Amino acid sequence: MTAQWEKKEGNVGTLTVTVPSEKLDEALDQAFKKVVKQVEVPGFRKGKMPRKMFEQRFGVESLYQDALDIILPATYPQAIDEVGINPVAQPEVDIEQMEQGKDLIYVANVTVEPEVELGEYKGLTYEKKDDEVTDQEIQDAINAQLERKAELELKEDGAIEEGNVAVIDFDGYVDGEQFEGGQAEGYELEIGSGSFIPGFEEQLVGVKSGDEKDVVVTFPEEYHAENLAGKEATFKVKVHDIKEKNVPELTDELAKELNQDADSVQDYKEKLAEEMKTQKAEANEAQMKEELVVKATDNTEIDIPEAMVETELNRMLQEFEQRLAQQGMNLELYSQLSGQDTDQLKEQMKGDAKERVKTNLVLRAISDAENIEVTEEAMNEELTKMSEQFGISVEDIKSTLGDLSILENDLKVQKAIDVIVDNAKAE
Structure with a gap:
C-alpha cells in the first residue's frame, strides 16, 4: 500500500491511497463469503453457491461495497501514519479506481489538525497578589459560618426587613394574562438574596403578615424565556408569615463544632x-x-x-x-x-x-x-x-x-x- 498527501488551502488536503490488487482480491473473497450466506438459489444449499455462478448472476460489482467496508478501516489508519497527518474529523472518500485484478485507488478529503506557530510564551508578566488575609475577611467568613447555623423563628410583630424570610403566595400576569411558571403557594423567599426578578424582593420590604401587595417588575431583556424578556409583569402577592434568622453567638463550644481541632474561639x-x-x-x-x-x-x-x-x-x-x-x-x-x-x-x-x-x-x-x-x-x-x-x-x-x-x-x-x-x- 502507498499513500500520498497533498495539502490544500487551510487545514484541508487530499490523501491518495493505492491498495495492491491482491489486497482487493482478498477483500472481495471475504465479501463473497459473507454475502453468499444470505443468497438463496434453487439447486444450492444456502451459502454453497459457486463464486463464478454468483458473479455471472449478480456481477462482481455487487461485492464492491462490502469489500470497501473491509479495506477502508484497515488501510486508512495505515495511510495517515505513513504520511504523518493528524485528522480531526471523518474523511470524505471518493473511489477513483476499483476493478477486479487492478489496484484500488481512493482519495480521502481530510481535515487535519492545524500547524501551530507559537507566539511568545516565555518571559510573560503577571501581577503578584498578596496571600495575606485581612481581619475583615476572617470576620466575614465567621459570619457566613454562623449564618449557616442560624435558625428561622416566626416574627410575631413588625414588617418584612432585609434578611427576613417571607412565606408568600404569588400569581404573575403579563398584559393581564397569567403566564406559565408565575405561580406558587407557600414559597419561602429570603429578602435580599437576589433570587427573584430585580425589584421584586425590595418591594416586599415593609409589608406585614396577612397583607397583600401588587408587585410590578420588568423582566430583564436577556431573560431565558423569550415570551417574557423585557416585559412588565404584575405579581399579586400575599404574605402569610415572616421569619427572621436567629444567628448564634460564637462560643468556645460552637467553635469546636465548627472545627473539631479548635479548643477555643481564639484557636x-x-x-x-x-x-x-x-x-x-x-x-x-x-x-x-x-x-x-x-x-x-x-x-x-x-x-x-x-x-x-x-x-x-x-x-x-x-x-x-x-x-x-x-x-x-x-x-x-x-x-x-x-x-x-x-x-x-x-x-x-x-x-x-x-x-x-x-x-x-x-x-x-x-x-x-x-x-x-x-x-x-x-x-x-x-x-x-x-x-x-x-x-x-x-x-x-x-x-x-x-x-x-x-x-x-x-x-x-x-x-x-x-x-x-x-x-x-x-x-
Whole structure:
C-alpha cells in the first residue's frame, strides 16, 4: 500500500491511497463469503453457491461495497501514519479506481489538525497578589459560618426587613394574562438574596403578615424565556408569615463544632486564618497560571477547523449533562426550564469551546517545542494519585482509561504550563 498527501488551502488536503490488487482480491473473497450466506438459489444449499455462478448472476460489482467496508478501516489508519497527518474529523472518500485484478485507488478529503506557530510564551508578566488575609475577611467568613447555623423563628410583630424570610403566595400576569411558571403557594423567599426578578424582593420590604401587595417588575431583556424578556409583569402577592434568622453567638463550644481541632474561639479564628491563607494562596496561584496561559494563547494565531470546535462542543455538552445528572436533572428538563434547546446551548458554549481547543493546541505545541517527555515513573505517580482520589485500584483505572496516551498528553500539558510559569516574571 502507498499513500500520498497533498495539502490544500487551510487545514484541508487530499490523501491518495493505492491498495495492491491482491489486497482487493482478498477483500472481495471475504465479501463473497459473507454475502453468499444470505443468497438463496434453487439447486444450492444456502451459502454453497459457486463464486463464478454468483458473479455471472449478480456481477462482481455487487461485492464492491462490502469489500470497501473491509479495506477502508484497515488501510486508512495505515495511510495517515505513513504520511504523518493528524485528522480531526471523518474523511470524505471518493473511489477513483476499483476493478477486479487492478489496484484500488481512493482519495480521502481530510481535515487535519492545524500547524501551530507559537507566539511568545516565555518571559510573560503577571501581577503578584498578596496571600495575606485581612481581619475583615476572617470576620466575614465567621459570619457566613454562623449564618449557616442560624435558625428561622416566626416574627410575631413588625414588617418584612432585609434578611427576613417571607412565606408568600404569588400569581404573575403579563398584559393581564397569567403566564406559565408565575405561580406558587407557600414559597419561602429570603429578602435580599437576589433570587427573584430585580425589584421584586425590595418591594416586599415593609409589608406585614396577612397583607397583600401588587408587585410590578420588568423582566430583564436577556431573560431565558423569550415570551417574557423585557416585559412588565404584575405579581399579586400575599404574605402569610415572616421569619427572621436567629444567628448564634460564637462560643468556645460552637467553635469546636465548627472545627473539631479548635479548643477555643481564639484557636478557631487562628486556624481559620491559616486555612483561608492557604486557600487564598492556592486561588492566586491558579489565577496566575490561568492568566499566563491566556496570554500565551493570545500571542498565537491559529486557524482552527470547525470540526475541532464541534468535537469540543459535544464534549462540553456531555460534561454539562453529567453535572445536571448530579443535580437530579436531565437536558430535556433543563431545556424546558431555561427555554434553551440543545442548538441554543451549543451556540452559547461555542466561544468557550473554541478557546479550549486553541489553548490545548498551544500547550501541546509548547510541549513539542520543549521536547517534554513523561516518564513511566511520573505516569505511575499520577495513576496512584487517581487511585487514592477515587478509591479504586490502579489496574481498574488503567482498564477504565484504556488508552493511557490520554493521561500522558494531560501530563505533558501540565508540564507545558510549568514551562510558561517558571519563565514568567512577577510585576
